[in-house]
Amino acid sequence: MIDPDNLIWITIGLPLVALALINLFGRSPNLREGCTILVSSVLFAGTCLLATDVFAGGRPQWTVGEMVPGFSIAFRVEPLGMLFALVASGLWILTTLYAIGYMRSHNEGHQTRFYSCFAVAIFAAMSAAFSANLFTLFVAYEVMTISTYPLVTHHGNREARDGGRVYLGILLSTSVALFMMAVAWTWSIAGTLDFQTGGILRTAFERGQISETQLGVLLGLFAFGIGKAALMPFHRWLPAAMVAPTPVSALLHAVAVVKVGVFSVMKVAVFVFGIDLLAETEVSRWLCYVAGATILLGSLVAMTKDNLKARLAYSTVSQLGYITLGAALATPDSVIGGGMHIAMHAVGKITLFFCAGAIYVATHKKNISEMRGLGRAMPFTFIAFAIAAISIIGLPPGGGAWSKWFLAVGTVENHLYWLTAVLMISSLLNIAYLLPIPMRAFLSPADTKPPAGLREAPWMCVVPLCITAVGTVVLFFASEWIYKVLLPITAGS
């Protein structure tokens, strides 16, 4: 049995091993991608091993050292980060498998660069998940922004350039101007940046070093500064990132990147402010309104999009709002609901993106209006789409049902009944923009006959999406377990 403390550096280091191997075998694709799969499997196994310790109450830690005098890179694993790491590393295996099918059937160029940047992004995700202080989190966050830029702009054309501009422009400027400022400010008030159960700002607040208004401003700096959480009005980067190849949209812009965003927001709410402090002072009340607006507006915009990936992107914006809302409501149930939704939404949304990519590989169709009647030719893809959509909507037996339930409980506990209504309306909107896609694929006759010989995408694309679709159902039954493992993070100081 490996010591859990050692498992931290092993798991964080493994993506870098993958990076080295990918570049070493850059000339022979089979070896290169074989290595990626192998390393990602080992990574997932290591993460599971670590999880057994963390969920049993262990808090392994590893301090690397001071990066800037007085500020160290350090890791300490708690359940929320562990859950996120499990999701990210598990889905990396599937995405790699999927990417092999997708990238090869599209004859994409620069594949070594593609897999390299992917590995770095996963490295950043793992580092963020395990971070023990805000400084480490910020560094990992920024590394992720930079490492995903070449992926977003992979095609190297004008469209990619413009998308990349919005992507980097919004993510860098919010993080530098607001997030970094917030971290420095927190440090000057609290004297520490370590994440602690119950938060680190309470003492400073009680001593009067920071007023209630200032707490609200600080929360705003964090909430908007963490641009990856895609809170409106800083959400534009996410639709812009859809110029990337679909595996990137799937893992990064449904799982790793956006989840690092909302994960950071939750970390800040729970371990920097502390939910007790947020609940007592009600400084996060305004964030509930912004998150509520993001949920509703995101869904409404999604309805207007005919491009499937764009629709999914706005759906993601809306769903991320749920998680931010969970943090802002600041009750134990809402926080657990938010944490749970990180996993639920990840598995659901990656399935939808996998499907979008599979459809594109098989038919070269991007627009929803052209997808009528395709279901009979691609049954697996569209059934998987339907299952995942049910989970995103929040209907049983999809996992999303539980996370949305706990979030709704959180709104009721805060007596914000109109927010409960917002959640319900949004779910109805989800039904309206997601379910028609598989329904039309199966039920309506094709406008034009699909070309003869149309069939499912390569098995490397279809198998991962079937697995994740099944995953959404499995998560429905695993929700009680997730609830239990997340419970410790809501403890007071």
Next chain:
Amino acid sequence: MIASQLPVLLIVLPLMTAPLCVLLGGRRLAYLLALTVSACVFGISLALMARVLQSGPIHYDIGGWQPPYGIEYVVDYLSGFVMLFVSAIAAIVLAYAPRTVELEIPGSKHTLFYASYLLCLTGLLGMCITGDLFNVFVFLEISSLSSYAMISLARTRRAPLAALRYLILGTVGATFFLIGIGLVYQMTGTLNLDDIAHRLPREGGPRTILVAFAFMTIGLCIKMAVFPVHSWLPNAYTYAPSAVTAFIAATSTKVSVYIFIRLVYDIFTPEFAFDLLPLDSELTTLALVGIFVASTSAIYQSDVKRLLAYSSIAQIGYMLLGISMGTQEGLTAGIVHMFNHALIKGGLFMVVGCYALQLRSVQLEDWRGAGRTMPWTSMAWALGGLGLIGVPVTVGFVSKWLLLTTAVQTEHWAVAVLMLVSSLLAVVYIWRVVETLYFHEPSGRAARAKEAPLSMLVPTYVVIAATLLFGVWTTYSAGLAGRAAAALLGAGS
């Protein structure tokens, strides 16, 4: 025996070799001689720094004459640190230089070039090591005159004019400095720096002292290229041969900053400069205005060398911000940014030299699509650019973070906000180049270009790798700067 003579060897060695380069006549011989000597000088600085770390500051009396009657050489944390990176950059740039020198300087003048290069190095190191105020002026002139010469050696027709403009402004600066020295000598009757510091009256004293300080400050501001007396710099950097630009941009202004730190913190004390005189608020204002004006100008340049030149003016502003905060942390940030910026700007100008060699142009429009044909050079630009922006895991972030935390801690809120916002301007001018490199089909010169020769790429990557290494490992960058700052403030109070 020889070990105790190292301080003087550091100066004598390059000083004596310089005429030898010309006298021996052979181009290759001159180059090899210069390279060997600059490597030796780097070794000596390394040995001196090691001794300072081991057993404290070294005092060396020239010719055995006791100070304050004789001239004294002093190696302490600050001067050792500055000499170390100046000599390191000098050696690496020289290793990189021969191909660009062949291209940009007429063959008959190569020996002159190498001689001037060594003289310039002598001057810069001399300014650092000497403990005598008049000696500072002498070495300042040696380094300045040799840089005018090096700039005017370039084949381009505008180079002599740029050199002349630099000469005129540089001489004005040096003369101001000399007038200041004269006045100080008149008031204290000594030229030894320690001795002056002891003899200067603590509480203001006669007006002559103020005038002397003002003359010296303004003289140095011209040499440092502080806004608004920076106008010599863009032309000088643009029209100088690539290797000269890389060397001067990385070292020359930094050594002037070093002298300025000595002047304010060692000789006149911060109480005099910041409490009695309002130098801190004046410098902060000038620095911030300069940062914004210069960064904005950089955005609009079509010549990449000029773009980087404007960026250098902005970066000097960041150093001044740190220095004028008057605290140990601020001073640390200022000192470490000298080192960090030397690496970044040296590296970037070396990259520009690679393009200049392969594309015969430093106009941005001629670089279109060069990312495809010169992948390694282009990646070096991107990595160096990230350092300039101040992304985590690069040296730029270390400076930015230290400066930010100091500003927040001392409640310079406006400085903190403006500094962060201004760093986003760097994103714009760096990314303009990145997009030009990567998001165009190679055309014209870029289509025919080949990757830069290894003899240039390897030294470039050594510097670029250093910007990453010292971004995560700061024991000997920020750590040393911190000790230097502590020593300065300890002596001052």
